[in-house]
Amino acid sequence: MMPPRLAQRILDRFLAASLADAVIGDLDEIFAAEARHSPRRASYRYWRRTAALLWHLRRRGRASARQLTGDRLMTTMLRDFVRGSRLFVSQPAFAWAAVVTLALAIGANTLIFTIANVLVLKPLPFPSAEMLGWILVTMPGSSVGRAGVSLPEYAVFKAEAPTLSSLAAWRRQTVTLRERNESDRVLAQLVIGDLQGLWGLRALRGRVLTLADEQRGAPRVAVLSHRFWSTRLGSAEDAVGRDVVIDGTLHTVVGVLTPDIELGNLSEIDLWVPFSGDPALASRAERGWRPVGRLQDGTSHKDANAQVTAIADRLEREHPDINRDWIARVGTTREALGGANTWIVLSLLAVVVGLLLLLACANVMNLLIARLIGRRQELAVRTALGATRGQVVRQIVSESVMLGLAGGALGLAVAWAGLRGIHSVATEPFFRQLAFDFRVLLFAVGLSFVAPLTFSILPTLRVLRDDVRTTLSEGSARSVGGAAAARGRSGLVVLQVSLAVTLLIVAALVVQTMQAEVAADLGYDPSKLITAQIDVASWKVKDERAALQLRQRVIARVKELPGAEGAASTTVLPALQFLPQMPFDIDGRQTLDERERPNAGLSVVSTEYFAVVGVPLLAGRGFTEYDAASARPVAVVSAEAARRFWQSPTDAVGSTIRIADTSGPPIEATVIGVARNLANPVIVEPSVPTVYVLDEHRPTRGIHILVRAETPAALAGALRAAIGDADADLPAYQLRTLSEVVADENSSNQLLSGMFAAFAVIAMLLATAGLYGVMSYAVSQRSGEIAVRMALGAPARAIARQVVGHSIKLAAIGIALGMVCAYGLARMIGSLLYGVTATDPPTYVGAVALTIVGSLVASWLPMRRAAGIDPTESLRRS
Amino acid sequence: MTGTQALGEFEQLVLLAVLQCGGDAYGVPVWREIEARTAREVSLAAVYKTLIRLESKGWVASGVGAPTPERGGRSKRVYRVTGLGLRLLRASLDSIARMTEGLQGVLEPR
Numbered sequence: 001m002m003p004p005r006l007a008q009r010i011l012d013r014f015l016a017a018s019l020a021d022a023v024i025g026d027l028d029e030i031f032a033a034e035a036r037h038s039p040r041r042a043s044y045r046y047w048r049r050t051a052a053l054l055w056h057l058r059r060r061g062r063a064s065a066r067q068l069t070g071d072r073l074m075t076t077m078l079r080d081f082v083r084g085s086r087l088f089v090s091q092p093a094f095a096w097a098a099v100v101t102l103a104l105a106i107g108a109n110t111l112i113f114t115i116a117n118v119l120v121l122k123p124l125p126f127p128s129a130e131m132l133g134w135i136l137v138t139m140p141g142s143s144v145g146r147a148g149v150s151l152p153e154y155a156v157f158k159a160e161a162p163t164l165s166s167l168a169a170w171r172r173q174t175v176t177l178r179e180r181n182e183s184d185r186v187l188a189q190l191v192i193g194d195l196q197g198l199w200g201l202r203a204l205r206g207r208v209l210t211l212a213d214e215q216r217g218a219p220r221v222a223v224l225s226h227r228f229w230s231t232r233l234g235s236a237e238d239a240v241g242r243d244v245v246i247d248g249t250l251h252t253v254v255g256v257l258t259p260d261i262e263l264g265n266l267s268e269i270d271l272w273v274p275f276s277g278d279p280a281l282a283s284r285a286e287r288g289w290r291p292v293g294r295l296q297d298g299t300s301h302k303d304a305n306a307q308v309t310a311i312a313d314r315l316e317r318e319h320p321d322i323n324r325d326w327i328a329r330v331g332t333t334r335e336a337l338g339g340a341n342t343w344i345v346l347s348l349l350a351v352v353v354g355l356l357l358l359l360a361c362a363n364v365m366n367l368l369i370a371r372l373i374g375r376r377q378e379l380a381v382r383t384a385l386g387a388t389r390g391q392v393v394r395q396i397v398s399e400s401v402m403l404g405l406a407g408g409a410l411g412l413a414v415a416w417a418g419l420r421g422i423h424s425v426a427t428e429p430f431f432r433q434l435a436f437d438f439r440v441l442l443f444a445v446g447l448s449f450v451a452p453l454t455f456s457i458l459p460t461l462r463v464l465r466d467d468v469r470t471t472l473s474e475g476s477a478r479s480v481g482g483a484a485a486a487r488g489r490s491g492l493v494v495l496q497v498s499l500a501v502t503l504l505i506v507a508a509l510v511v512q513t514m515q516a517e518v519a520a521d522l523g524y525d526p527s528k529l530i531t532a533q534i535d536v537a538s539w540k541v542k543d544e545r546a547a548l549q550l551r552q553r554v555i556a557r558v559k560e561l562p563g564a565e566g567a568a569s570t571t572v573l574p575a576l577q578f579l580p581q582m583p584f585d586i587d588g589r590q591t592l593d594e595r596e597r598p599n600a601g602l603s604v605v606s607t608e609y610f611a612v613v614g615v616p617l618l619a620g621r622g623f624t625e626y627d628a629a630s631a632r633p634v635a636v637v638s639a640e641a642a643r644r645f646w647q648s649p650t651d652a653v654g655s656t657i658r659i660a661d662t663s664g665p666p667i668e669a670t671v672i673g674v675a676r677n678l679a680n681p682v683i684v685e686p687s688v689p690t691v692y693v694l695d696e697h698r699p700t701r702g703i704h705i706l707v708r709a710e711t712p713a714a715l716a717g718a719l720r721a722a723i724g725d726a727d728a729d730l731p732a733y734q735l736r737t738l739s740e741v742v743a744d745e746n747s748s749n750q751l752l753s754g755m756f757a758a759f760a761v762i763a764m765l766l767a768t769a770g771l772y773g774v775m776s777y778a779v780s781q782r783s784g785e786i787a788v789r790m791a792l793g794a795p796a797r798a799i800a801r802q803v804v805g806h807s808i809k810l811a812a813i814g815i816a817l818g819m820v821c822a823y824g825l826a827r828m829i830g831s832l833l834y835g836v837t838a839t840d841p842p843t844y845v846g847a848v849a850l851t852i853v854g855s856l857v858a859s860w861l862p863m864r865r866a867a868g869i870d871p872t873e874s875l876r877r878s
Numbered sequence: 879m880t881g882t883q884a885l886g887e888f889e890q891l892v893l894l895a896v897l898q899c900g901g902d903a904y905g906v907p908v909w910r911e912i913e914a915r916t917a918r919e920v921s922l923a924a925v926y927k928t929l930i931r932l933e934s935k936g937w938v939a940s941g942v943g944a945p946t947p948e949r950g951g952r953s954k955r956v957y958r959v960t961g962l963g964l965r966l967l968r969a970s971l972d973s974i975a976r977m978t979e980g981l982q983g984v985l986e987p988r
Binding site: 003018019021022023024025026027028029030032033049052053055056057 | 904905906909921922923924926927930945946948949950952953954955
């Protein structure tokens with residue numbers, strides 16, 4: 001039996017150094033003698049003597065404390081700080097458990113805050129952001145994301161939607177830029193109308209674009225982005241006034257923009273040029289133009305929206321071939337800058353990490369309460385010594401704040417690691433833009449203070465309620481923290497389990513949705529393919545025939561590369577890019593109702609396309625050299641097209657279709673085969689009906705070259721060189737393996753799934769730890785009772801069952817509550833779910849099973865301890 | 879100068895107890911001596927408080943004594959009565975003795 005170490009430590013701290021050793025030695029000596037009769041009584045007396053000694057000899061301590069004047073507040077704070085940090089030395093296990101718990105939760109919250117920071121809090125780069133109305137075009141039910149309008153439609157909106165004044169539009173276009181004999185593909189923002197004036201952009205050098213630059217016959221000008229100017233031109237002072245060649249046309253640089261607008265996908269833009277009137281971009285099928293206007297004074301987004309949707313409805317009736325299923329509406333600047341599902345996902349993430357923080361606080365609170373129960377006598381002694389309750393509370397709070405700050409510091413490190421992880425896997429420019437700034441730091445520091453205040457409230461109230469005298473005279477630490485405390489802690493555990501179950505179910509539903517999108521079958525194996533894009537520009541090769549020959553020359557060269565098993569070209573990467581939609585007629589039947597007219601995506605390919613990509617033909621045959629050489633166009637249709645527009649694949653073969661090509665004369669082609677469907681990994685709807693025609697029969701300029709090889713990545717350098725050899729002025733860009741393209745396509749989904757899964761795992765771990773804490777405490781408290789039962793003949797199995805039963809009972813209540821919460825939350829995000837329903841039974845069953853396993857694990861050790869209690873030993877001790 | 883320096887009753891007891899303990903007068907035996915001989919409950923804290931006061935007046939002096947196992951290896955603070963303390967104690971006991979002269983009949987237990 002050892003003398004109480006805590007009392008020794010207190011004496012050591014509060015008595016003069018010259019005296020402490022002698023006094024403690026005396027107490028120990030008396031204790032040793034008394035413990036022979038009754039250890040409990042000896043321990044109790046030790047504490048009473050300690051209290052008395054401190055009471056009588058404390059003056060010294062007080063006097064020396066008073067000498068620590070100076071700035072009194074600072075001194076007190078410093079002392080609280082020092083006292084708080086001693087926790088890490090005196091009770092490292094407790095302190096670290098609390099700090100790590102908090103760090104995980106604060107880190108998760110900080111990480112999500114960096115996302116919200118960019119989306120919500122950062123001031124918008126446009127001075128007149130509130131007054132802008134953005135026409136947003138989407139196709140509900142598909143994940144195509146946002147599209148735009150065609151130029152003819154833009155003209156209609158401009159003429160007929162007066163609520164949006166000075167309507168302007170822009171589109172993205174990759175162009176070839178030659179500057180001082182270096183040519184490169186860069187991203188240009190083509191501008192119609194006074195876009196830069198509307199957005200309130202400012203020039204760092206020179207000027208911005210104006211309406212005058214758009215006039216016919218005006219000199220061709222370009223404005224550079226700050227990023228492009230600083231990285232590519234080395235911030236050259238003489239940049240303004242330089243001549244650059246864009247797609248073969250001489251342009252003069254007239255300005256450089258300020259860097260503050262480089263936010264979101266605006267940061268990708270290299271240069272801004274007024275639209276030159278290229279007819280290829282002006283057709284009705286080119287819906288790449290994004291309109292934006294200033295709201296007329298006194299009108300709201302709602303007014304503008306009513307006008308725009310009415311016009312869009314009319315356009316859909318007039319041109320169902322092109323406008324079917326597209327919805328246009330007017331959005332705010334924030335909506336326009338974020339993606340379509342961004343807000344739902346962000347709020348969901350915020351809810352998830354909020355719950356996680358709550359869970360962590362509950363855990364730390366549980367630890368604190370357990371510790372306080374152990375410390376009751378120390379606290380009682382201090383109160384007896386004249387410490388006011390305020391001082392005791394202050395100590396608890398200062399310790400909690402220390403834990404919070406340490407948790408916050410470590411949490412920042414966690415968030416930073418998370419951010420690094422995001423940067424390394426994310427391809428969307430939005431994610432690359434996430435960074436720590438002072439707002440993020442402020443948020444983390446704020447949480448570090450708020451969290452400890454939250455979890456120290458309950459323990460503090462308990463201390464305030466405690467009666468010191470009863471605690472002291474109770475004498476034994478065993479009987480304290482009775483039924484009420486146990487109930488409180490059990491309540492916390494129920495809360496934790498329910499939070500964990502909620503998080504687990506919701507996260508599982510979201511992860512399943514995202515994985516379903518990722519796992520959607522492409523219809524071919526991308527792992528053996530590499531791709532590069534080339535554009536045979538019309539400013540360079542005027543003749544379509546010559547352009548075709550140039551493309552064929554490139555493909556022939558690429559095919560000869562060592563390691564290449566085949567090469568083909570396509571206008572659209574298989575299943576990865578959006579197909580331009582074209583209406584067509586079958587066998588001369590004219591459909592009266594435009595809505596009934598067959599409509600399919602058009603993909604222009606070379607003869608070996610199906611073989612190179614590995615798409616099997618289900619009926620008929622594929623393209624041959626003979627087809628290419630023939631003047632009579634032929635077509636291959638996808639299984640989905642055959643199913644929709646013919647009764648069966650065999651019916652499709654042999655019929656003639658007439659494709660109303662929006663960028664040229666109609667193509668009349670004989671269907672020679674039916675190819676298997678492809679599916680886009682993020683477009684989550686039935687496969688798009690597709691028509692394939694040959695390069696030779698449909699003039700085209702930009703193509704993706706696809707090369708099949710055993711190790712496609714190894715071919716990258718040779719592929720670029722081969723394309724360069726074929727024509728020195730033909731830059732290859734977007735050179736990537738198809739696996740990379742697919743991974744990029746999926747990266748946001750994978751990233752978000754990963755985050756949800758990680759948060760759910762953390763939640764489960766925290767809940768399990770909380771349950772473990774409560775169970776082991778319950779066992780230690782009831783060891784006397786258990787010993788009596790065992791002495792009376794209860795088998796160890798019965799004891800174990802009792803412990804586990806208690807744990808399962810708590811878990812069961814938590815699970816029930818959690819399932820209800822999860823169901824509510826899942827219903828709210830129902831529109832986001834794909835491939836899984838809000839009530840998906842396997843998800844719920846899995847989450848419940850996992851929680852039960854967790855609670856069994858949590859009660860395993862305490863159960864072993866309970867079953868291993870030696871009745872005689874335990875009873876003698878108590 | 880010592881005229882005003884009278885010993886309190888408990889101070890007398892502590893001084894006497896220190897003398898009783900001989901060379902090994904530290905907290906525990908001093909406290910035991912008083913409890914055993916006076917048959918009253920005395921707190922260790924009171925003993926120490928008095929010893930500290932006596933030491934501050936120069937009536938006892940202390941030194942560090944050898945540790946023992948039952949003390950968990952902690953050293954003792956061993957007290958002895960100084961010459962000044964002894965003189966005062968004598969004076970104090972003398973006055974008691976003079977005051978009790980002729981009262982044996984009243985004070986002696988029958």
